Amino acid sequence: MTKEEIAELVSTKGAIQRREADEMVEVLLEQIKKTLEREDRIKITGFGNFEVKRKADRRGRNPQTGEALTIQSRRVLTFKPSAVLKNSINGES
Structure with a gap:
């Protein structure tokens, strides 16, 4: 949509x-x-919660070369559906 x-x-x-x-x-x-x-949380009753979380620096590697590197910290948007939404999607009451 x-x-x-x-x-x-x-x-x-x-x-x-x-x-x-x-x-x-x-x-x-x-x-x-x-x-x-x-970075405020959004809660929509009957739908779910949107939240921005911080991820810290972490070790990683370049898959092409195998070279070790540091993946920079970042903010990640997460969504957690409410039980009402989950039940609706699964056809439950």
Whole structure:
């Protein structure tokens, strides 16, 4: 599903103009992005949690040459689905 399809669905289900739905979706996604950039957690009840975690430097190797190297620290976005979402996907109540 694309952002355009989401906006179309919001417009149809919410009985609002398409332009307003586009703006709503854009604002929502921008706020999610800014929240994650600050490394704050996002919890959507019945859906799941988004969280940015830090990974430390670690040892690795170049698979082509076998040369040892250090993989730099980084931030990783994680998503943990809620039990409600997991059950819904698996067809359970």
